[in-house]
Amino acid sequence: MPQPTETGHDLPPVPGSPDEPTRIPLAIEDWLTVIVMALLALITFANVIARYFTSQSFAWTEEFSIFLMIVLAMVAGSAAVARNANIRIEFFADSGSPARQRALARFGALMVFVLFALMAVLSGRTLYDDIRFGETSPGIGVPQWWYTVWLPVLSVAIAGRALGLFFRRGRQP
Template sequence: MSSTPPETDGAANSGTRPDEPRSLCIEDWLTVIIMAALALITFANVLVRYFTNSSFAWTEEISVFLMILLALVAGSAAVARNLHIRIEFFADSGSITRRRKLARFGSLMMALLFALIAVLSVRVVYDDFRYEETSPGIGVPQWWYSIWLPIVSALITLRALGLFIRQGKPGAFTDEPVQKDHSKEIA
């Protein structure tokens, strides 16, 4: 019987992983705040609907916005933690050099994709502002919602670039052999 613990993806581990950036508390706290806001809005709507047989008109619009924002913020945390979606058969097979190149290529493509989304979505925000678009449910300016897409996409781009840099460092992969420093063995 082996005494080594089974491998996990880090999701059950409450501590930080060694390759994880320390600044992830931003995404973690945003996730908590957004989830709490969603729960409060939904609970308030349920209470109002139960007692008055009508509901708040604004809750669905705000909830949809918060769910989209939650997906983007959680995506940023997943990228930073290197827990994004990938095909494990290709990502974890082959030599360490091959895996490193594939992982870095994936990180670079992810950074490119979200940088492109950030740049292109600025035009959407500008059009919403320029044409004074309003939201369909409660009539607030639409750019209040759309401004978050380029901001969070830029954050994901930075997280992907950070992951790209970390993946290039020695010891980035758990089964990578660590090179010994032979300069101290002269004695």
Template sequence: MSSSSPQGPATDALPGAASPEAEPRSLRLEDWLTVIVMAALALITFANVLVRYFTNSSFAWTEEISVFLMIALALIAGSAAVARDQHIRIEYFAEGGSAVRSKRLSMLGAATVALLFGVIAVLSVRVVWDDYSFGETSPGIGVPQWWYSIWLPVFSALITARAIGLFIRRSRSTVNDAAPAPQDAQP
């Protein structure tokens, strides 16, 4: 028997996945940034492999740019995960117990993430300022270091905003909305 039937819904939601209605519409920013960063990483790595294969040497700048892009990718993906409420948590505690308890733990998690990344955003501004004022340059290609470090407070502030948005959505939701989807339910 086929898993898709004409009478059934066109798409089935994965168990435990956030419903499209529950996530913010503005996640296109993170999704497109992820695509762009992944494409840049793939192109840089592929170009370096080709150069290394044909010339037995590599581009000096590829490692430095790749490390920066991987860090940016982790922060961008972290922002999307927080906005979609799919960040790391211990499911036994987060989804065990009553719906009220799950809602409160979700709100606590969002508040904690907002606090942590808010502190990182504020403190990393000083790092950017020091890189700029002392004229620090990157070790690989010698560009100003603040070109790389400026993105830490920006992406940390984005994660903070996403966590605050999640906290607000969770606080406005009813207890039935906050209840986790049953894992064993068959559509």
């Protein structure tokens, strides 16, 4: 819970403070973030070593690193939505009565849900097209759906986290 200051503004939650209880543990996003960051570091390090000793880089590292950065952004976005730490204009979101703040928080969560549900549908259509037309990735020629399958999956995860936040804010006194 945020701590109010002398001026009436709320301080952000202290890092390491316990998260709100959720049905699906937030540790999933936390561990996925750690794993993706570790993979990015290892791939980049291996590519630097290969370039240093052979003057050539691995062809697949740039394509795979871009994919991992997109996954990282989506996983971190899911954690941010679940923790209600997504970007907002605090002047509007944190001012007014508690009922107004709750209503704005619920409205924001509902809009995030709508956005990512729509993204899940549209990226699902892209995935279908990638599979149907046999698209391959431009860098290394693997099936493109290997990359695009994760966008609808992670969009559904973010939409689910937003829906959970919507209901949690509705239960607040």
